[in-house]
Amino acid sequence: MPMPNARAVTENPGPVIRVAELTVRYGERRILDRVSLEVAPGEIRVIMGGSGSGKSTLLRHLLGLERPAAGHVELFGRDINAIGAQELFELRRRMGVSFQGGALFNSMTVGENVQFPLREHTRLDANTIRIMSRMKLEVVNLAGCEHLMPAQLSGGMLKRAALARAIVMDPQLLFFDEPSAGLDPVVSAELDELILRLRASMNMSIVVVTHELESAFKIADRITVLDRGEILLTDTVENVRRSGNLRVRSLINRIPDDSPVDADAYLERLTRTD
């Protein structure tokens, strides 16, 4: 099992991410309920859960894309909802994000997409920027694809191109949303290997949001299992596998949720006039 990078832990003992009592509501609905977690430097943390468990909402709050109803999200020791725009801007330069659909800029080539953060945040000359982007494309096995447009890429290539853009600034923290979604098992396994290689070579902390069990068990140092907006469990892969928690077991063994239906609530849903 891969372990957190020892050197990074020694240099910076504080957690890279600290979430405390995070609560998110959309109207009356509570999407996340007092979620707390910490991610250590060099750790690969997988946030796992079924559809509607709140993992995408949690990711958006970790990225500072939304403000919570209550609770705190700290990145590198700074509360991202309490700092100014400029400080948040500086923090974001230390992290990379690979979105589920890639979110590559469709009007740019793959090469321009990867070069984009360097052009925006550095004063490097065009030649250096081109070389650096090619290096990152080599890392994700997309050498020679820089002239392609995003629409010309397959699903796996899109994710790898997005990953190249996410790591081009050598971030200390990488977020990866559903790396395996929509990919065949071979391509999915390649991406898992790539994530492990990146951690080993770049000393970065990686947060992966996924519902793919096989992938989660392969890459995670620790897994946080999220269900209906609550954290059921945060533990190592072995302990999650051995967990006696019924809901965790249901998720791992792919057993549908057969919790009994409240008859009154069911009747109310059917007869409600909007």
Add this chain to the structure above:
Amino acid sequence: MVRAFTENLGRRVIGGVEEFGYGAALLAESLFWIAAGALRQQPVRIAAVAAEMVRVGVSAIPVVTILAFANGVMMALQGIYTLRDFGAESQVIPGLAMSITREFGALIVGIVVAGRSGSAIAARIGAMQMSQEIDALRVLGVNPVRHLVAPILLAMVVTVPALTVLANVVALLGGGLLCSLQMHMSLAAFTELTLAALDVSDVSQGLTKSVVFAVLITLVSCSNGFAASGGSEGLGQRTTRSVVLCIAAIVIADMIFTFFLSR
């Protein structure tokens, strides 16, 4: 029934106020980045402004030319036939000069740009919003308003007045050609009479309106793009809404301007 009506009305009023506030915030933020972006090492890219100027301005030249010319011809025709009954055909020239420079040049350009670029901007930003490209910009530490809206605003406030000048000249040329045919006068004489009828304030009134139209088109189309959701259906609705609101805003702003500036 009454309750539902008032609730619906209230919701729409609140929505309208929210949208107006959002547009105002978008304008303030864009102006901030234009003025202070370089100081914060996040300048508004000149290349992006130039690209928008080509999209908004250069590409619109053919359609603006055709519409302005046709409009000038039609206005001259209507003016000649109407004034002929009063024996005042010669008054068509000052009428044309003032109505085109004060009103119709800017209005034609505003409507053309709203239809062409307003819809394209709303669709482009809306598609980016739905494919998480806007989120990607934010997490890459790039302010979407600085990257997307500020270049469009700059390009609009330069190209829409420039197109208005073009529309004025072409519409007057169309009117002049028609007058020279119908009234047996030379184009030189038409030009002389037109310049004699015009004041700097007539031209500046039209150009001031065009700057206001440029700002309105930018804010309405960008805010509709950012608010897009609900897949291709939602994107289509936002694009249509953007064009309709742009044209409505232009006509209402024009009316208010004319009311105050013509007193």
